[in-house]
Amino acid sequence: MKVKAFEWKGDRLFLLDQRRLPQEEVWLELTTYKQVAEAIKNMVVRGAPAIGCVAAYGFVLGVKSGEDHTVVYETLKNTRPTAYNLFWALDRMLKALKEGKDLEKEAISIEEEDLQANMRMGQIGAELLPDRVRILTHCNTGALATAGWGTALGVIRSAHYMGKEVFVWVDETRPYLQGSRLTAWELLKEDIPHKIITDSTAGFLMAKGLVDCVIVGADRITKRGDVANKIGTYSLSVLAKVHGIPFYVVAPTSTFDPNIAEGWQIPIEERSEDEVKSCGGCQIAPKGSQALHYAFDVTPAENITAIITEKGVLKPPL
Known part of the structure; x- marks a missing residue:
């Protein structure tokens, strides 16, 4: 696999700016949930599953910074109205917060599960x-x-x-x-x-x-x-x-x-x-x-x- 849209680094999120492809491969470094929300809204990252994964990491950044989790949730949710994975991922993160789970691990799980689902769909569809x-x-x-x-x-x-x-x-x-x-x-x-x-x-x-x-x-x-x-x-x-x-x-x-x-x-x-x-x-x-x-x-x-x-x-x- 030679292509990746985003990469989580523990306290920051790197996004490949898809608006500048194919002429340039530029990575943006995001450290706040508001930056993540703007990136989703402005098509830096797009595609329903990727949006969901990125929003989950945005939720982590917002909550870890001490922001009210409700504000973080609503800000990220209101970026794109049609892609359901966005709402699915944010609801899962909110549930994890209420259950006292490690938010970073939950976001990583969302990403890993999506990759595994993609590999499985690829195999099923190819057949x-x-x-x-x-x-x-x-x-x-x-x-x-x-x-x-x-x-x-x-x-x-x-x-x-x-x-x-x-x-x-x-x-x-x-x-x-x-x-x-x-x-x-x-x-x-x-x-x-x-x-x-x-x-x-x-x-x-x-x-x-x-x-x-x-x-x-x-x-x-x-x-x-x-x-x-x-x-x-x-x-x-x-x-x-x-x-x-x-x-x-x-x-x-x-x-x-x-x-x-x-x-x-x-x-x-x-x-x-x-x-x-x-x-x-x-x-x-x-x-x-x-x-x-x-x-x-x-x-x-x-x-x-x-x-x-x-x-x-x-x-x-x-």
């Missing part, structure tokens, strides 16, 4: 794939989005190391370009064959018979198996369904929200319109025009072939 497979993926779901290895990209990575002939179509994933900036960067490090495509190319590739399956991650999964993921995922699920292509979601059980029954109940983050109107710091739209930026969409369970978890494969609707 579902044929020996030669062309995969289309969206956003970034690799080591950068998790404690390591990855969810959807972890399946791809596992299949590659199993000796399967894997080729990856990488959606650029506008407007933040997590596909072209981050997924392609990870695939290069692993020497996995791939090509970057514009998001709007996916349907045409399917029509030409160049896609064997779609594999994506998830930020929140409802009780019936509806999935919130990076904006554009729903469109891919519709295209895959029309073309008879398997559509797989890969996520740890910590992404399942037992409090939400159906997809329409999931809170969807709406980010700044400036992220749509600019790209890489360059203005690409008229300043006077307005833009809408939903960061996520919801894929209904009926569009999903299977959800791959560390505990096995689920067939939605659940």
Whole structure:
């Protein structure tokens, strides 16, 4: 494994600034929970499992500094509204505090458990794939989005190391370009064959018979198996369904929200319109025009072939 998104050093947290990839590999040193909260909010770190792990370490920093644990909890919780792993990890840390457990050990356990879950999902998912497979993926779901290895990209990575002939179509994933900036960067490090495509190319590739399956991650999964993921995922699920292509979601059980029954109940983050109107710091739209930026969409369970978890494969609707 050659990629890591964060590293805990006992009294500080180091984050790989994903906003500056692939041009620069810059690590930020964080020593306060407020810095951690800002880093999550501003996309220094992203990907639901990684956000959960980082928030857990942020909770440790806040409580150890003598801050009111309720303030620390609420500050971190309010950074990103859609990624359920954030709330799951913080609730677990709060429970550990109330039970008198060692908070640092609890946060380390969250990280270690996520890595093990990723490795297990990778193995389970890879076994579902044929020996030669062309995969289309969206956003970034690799080591950068998790404690390591990855969810959807972890399946791809596992299949590659199993000796399967894997080729990856990488959606650029506008407007933040997590596909072209981050997924392609990870695939290069692993020497996995791939090509970057514009998001709007996916349907045409399917029509030409160049896609064997779609594999994506998830930020929140409802009780019936509806999935919130990076904006554009729903469109891919519709295209895959029309073309008879398997559509797989890969996520740890910590992404399942037992409090939400159906997809329409999931809170969807709406980010700044400036992220749509600019790209890489360059203005690409008229300043006077307005833009809408939903960061996520919801894929209904009926569009999903299977959800791959560390505990096995689920067939939605659940």
